[in-house]
Amino acid sequence: MRIDKDLVAASATPLVLGILSEGDLYGYAIIKRVSELSGGGMQWTDGMLYPLLHRLERLGYVSSSWGTSEAGRRRKHYAITPTGRDALADRQEQWTVVADALRQVWQSAQRPPAVIEGWA
Amino acid sequence: MMEAHAELEAQIGRWRGYVQRRQAISPADIDELEDHLREQIADRQATGLDDEEAFLVAIKRLGNLDAVSREFAREHSDRLWKQLVLVPENRDGAGTPPWRELAVVLALAVGAGLAVKVGTIWLDDEAVLARNLGLLVFPFLGAYFAWKRRLTASVAAMLLTPFAALAVVLNVYPFVSGGSTEVLAILHAPVVLWLLAGVAYVGGRWRSDNRRMDFVRFTGELAIYFTLLALGGAVLVGLTFGALSVVGIDLEPVMEDWIMPFAVPGALVVAAWLVEAKQNVVENIAPVLTRVFTPLTIVMLLTLLAVFTATGGLVDVDRELLILMDAILVLVLCLLLYAISARDSLAQPGLFDALQLVLVIAALAVDAVMLTAMLTRIAEFGFSPNKIAALGLNLLLLVHLLRAAWLTVGFLRGRRPFGALERWQTRYLPIYGAWAAVVILVFPPIFGFA
Numbered sequence: 001m002r003i004d005k006d007l008v009a010a011s012a013t014p015l016v017l018g019i020l021s022e023g024d025l026y027g028y029a030i031i032k033r034v035s036e037l038s039g040g041g042m043q044w045t046d047g048m049l050y051p052l053l054h055r056l057e058r059l060g061y062v063s064s065s066w067g068t069s070e071a072g073r074r075r076k077h078y079a080i081t082p083t084g085r086d087a088l089a090d091r092q093e094q095w096t097v098v099a100d101a102l103r104q105v106w107q108s109a110q111r112p113p114a115v116i117e118g119w120a
Numbered sequence: 121m122m123e124a125h126a127e128l129e130a131q132i133g134r135w136r137g138y139v140q141r142r143q144a145i146s147p148a149d150i151d152e153l154e155d156h157l158r159e160q161i162a163d164r165q166a167t168g169l170d171d172e173e174a175f176l177v178a179i180k181r182l183g184n185l186d187a188v189s190r191e192f193a194r195e196h197s198d199r200l201w202k203q204l205v206l207v208p209e210n211r212d213g214a215g216t217p218p219w220r221e222l223a224v225v226l227a228l229a230v231g232a233g234l235a236v237k238v239g240t241i242w243l244d245d246e247a248v249l250a251r252n253l254g255l256l257v258f259p260f261l262g263a264y265f266a267w268k269r270r271l272t273a274s275v276a277a278m279l280l281t282p283f284a285a286l287a288v289v290l291n292v293y294p295f296v297s298g299g300s301t302e303v304l305a306i307l308h309a310p311v312v313l314w315l316l317a318g319v320a321y322v323g324g325r326w327r328s329d330n331r332r333m334d335f336v337r338f339t340g341e342l343a344i345y346f347t348l349l350a351l352g353g354a355v356l357v358g359l360t361f362g363a364l365s366v367v368g369i370d371l372e373p374v375m376e377d378w379i380m381p382f383a384v385p386g387a388l389v390v391a392a393w394l395v396e397a398k399q400n401v402v403e404n405i406a407p408v409l410t411r412v413f414t415p416l417t418i419v420m421l422l423t424l425l426a427v428f429t430a431t432g433g434l435v436d437v438d439r440e441l442l443i444l445m446d447a448i449l450v451l452v453l454c455l456l457l458y459a460i461s462a463r464d465s466l467a468q469p470g471l472f473d474a475l476q477l478v479l480v481i482a483a484l485a486v487d488a489v490m491l492t493a494m495l496t497r498i499a500e501f502g503f504s505p506n507k508i509a510a511l512g513l514n515l516l517l518l519v520h521l522l523r524a525a526w527l528t529v530g531f532l533r534g535r536r537p538f539g540a541l542e543r544w545q546t547r548y549l550p551i552y553g554a555w556a557a558v559v560i561l562v563f564p565p566i567f568g569f570a
Contacts (some may be wrong), residue, residue: 027152045183045260046160051191052150057466058195060537064466073158074151 003042005006012044012052013071020062020080021088026069027053053078061087128171132157140183140566141291145192157182214415221393224267227391232260233382235384240381240521250306251290257385258283268396275324279316286312286560293564300506301564308509314339316551332546333461337397340406340458345391410459411472414479423483424448428489434542444496445490446510449517452483456524457545465538469531471546477528484521490514505567516555520548551562 019025019033027049034042056062063083069075080088132154139150142558157178164174182188235256245251262279265271271279289307321338322331357379361371424445459476494511501507523544530536 008319026155028156031156045186045188046156046181047153047183047185048191050149051188051195052154053464054149055195058537058539063534069155069159071158073155075155078150082162087460 003096008042008044011042012049012058013074014088014095016049016052016056017061017080017084017088017091020078021085024077024079026078028077056084060084070085123257125171127385128161128175131175138434142185142189142192144189144196146196149192153182203338221268225264225393226391228260228264230382232385234259236264236381236385237378240377242504245268247295247302247306248291249507251295251302251309252287254310255287255290257281257388258313258317260385260389261317263281263321264389264392265317265323269320269323271320271324275319278324281318282312282316289561294569295564296568296570300504301567304505304509304563305560308556309560312553312560315553327394329543330545330547333542335408336457336545336549337461338392339550340454341395342388342391342462343454344405344409345394346387349391353387398506407464410455410462413455414472414475417455418475418482419450420448420478421486422481425482425489442490442494442510443506445454445486446513449483449487449490452479453520456480456483460542460545463538465542467538469534469538472529473532477525477532480525480528484518484525486516487518487521492517493535505563505570509563511556512559516551523548 015034015037016030019030019037025033027048028103030053031046031049033113034044053062053064057064057078062078063081064076067075067077101103135157136150136154139145139153140147145153160178160181161171161174164177165171169177201524218309236253239249239252239256243252262283265445266279286309289306292307292364318332318335318339319326322328323334325331357371357375361375364371456476456479491511491514498507500535524541527544528538528539531538531541
């Protein structure tokens with residue numbers, strides 16, 4: 001299944017912030033985590049993650065620091081900030097409302113109103 | 121196996137070279153992307169793909185480089201703010217050939233010169249000329265941006281309405297000759313005009329913080345280019361003067377009547393074009409200049425403070441000194457703004473940011489001394505348009521610097537992102553324009569045009 005582009009874009013910020021709230025990570029590990037969490041259903045264009053991370057950093061939601069990988073390469077690690085946690089809580093509330101509304105719509109869609117039968 | 125890895129290394133090297141040509145992606149970003157690429161390749165190799173296949177998959181997963189680079193550009197507009205204008209997202213056809221832009225610029229530069237020349241002929245009163253000088257040059261600079269940014273009619277109207285209002289006020293108000301409200305209007309008109317030029321520069325998107333910062337950067341770079349042009353011109357004119365005076369020809373009248381009226385406004389238009397077109401030349405100088413002049417300015421401010429405290433109270437200081445000090449504070453503010461605009465907003469707080477805080481605090485101290493001096497003068501000698509204008513400016517500067525200092529402290533302690541400091545600067549800018557407009561519009565009638 002391919003997830004719609006707009007949906008991926010809308011969920012990217014809360015996903016990244018949520019993943020970082022579990023612990024500090026670097027870019028590739030974040031992508032892997034997203035793939036794990038969605039059972040491989042969400043495939044991001046990897047390159048797009050970095051502008052997003054930089055934007056979150058500029059907004060003060062995450063902070064970054066350079067370290068080295070096991071192989072000795074330069075690697076940038078990201079950590080969520082207190083502002084980022086506030087933003088995440090805010091997003092979480094918004095998504096709960098959306099998900100709740102969607103769930104109700106799905107449920108009523110599964111039980112078509114009886115009137116339609118009369119037309120059949 | 122070794123050879124195959126060598127081939128992979130070569131491919132990654134070529135990829136790096138290819139990405140490096142994207143101006144929006146900085147070397148640090150490339151390191152970050154390369155780390156990502158290598159991790160992806162290693163994971164693919166672990167699942168049994170060979171080097172070549174793993175590289176291809178990893179590159180594909182990274183995404184279309186144009187699209188990624190555009191995302192980087194959107195986020196880091198400071199890195200290639202000129203590209204945003206010069207290379208639009210979807211290039212329509214061939215675009216403007218370079219010679220046509222040069223022709224437009226030269227025509228506008230000559231036009232600005234002609235306007236000033238005609239102004240000097242028609243407006244024989246020096247004060248009337250001084251009031252109109254900015255109004256004569258502005259349309260040509262505005263026209264350049266209007267042409268370059270393809271301004272819409274509504275933005276053009278937004279520019280022309282205040283321009284026309286300013287022109288009417290400056291020429292219809294019955295200023296008393298040599299009165300201080302007239303001098304104040306002459307001093308404040310360029311501020312309003314410059315902010316209008318800013319609206320044209322940002323293509324009408326004046327609400328955007330990023331675009332405002334671009335304009336601050338543009339202003340600083342324009343000052344540098346203008347100075348360079350002026351220096352070059354001065355050397356050229358000086359040598360010509362010398363050579364001609366040897367053969368007994370005096371260039372002075374030609375200089376006053378023809379060279380200056382054309383050279384100064386022309387240089388302004390040409391400098392604006394140079395900033396637009398030859399960005400890369402200055403880009404590397406800007407951080408260096410701010411780093412050189414920030415410590416020097418701190419020394420200057422501290423010296424001034426020491427002298428003031430040594431000479432005791434400032435009550436009977438010369439009015440000239442207060443005006444001079446205002447100019448110095450405005451200059452410090454320009455330096456601060458330019459330094460902030462030239463800084464990479466993602467860089468960690470460093471020594472230079474601490475130095476900048478020292479600069480702001482020194483400026484605050486000088487501003488406080490000035491305010492006390494002004495208030496005592498007002499208490500002793502009463503109000504005058506000059507004093508109120510200076511007092512207003514000082515209060516604006518005080519608020520600006522206080523908040524900037526507060527935000528810098530927050531940034532140095534890691535409590536706030538640098539973006540907060542940037543946004544404070546860009547949001548505060550229009551207030552100066554509003555104050556300048558008040559000085560031009562409201563002061564003359566209040567003080568009887570004296």
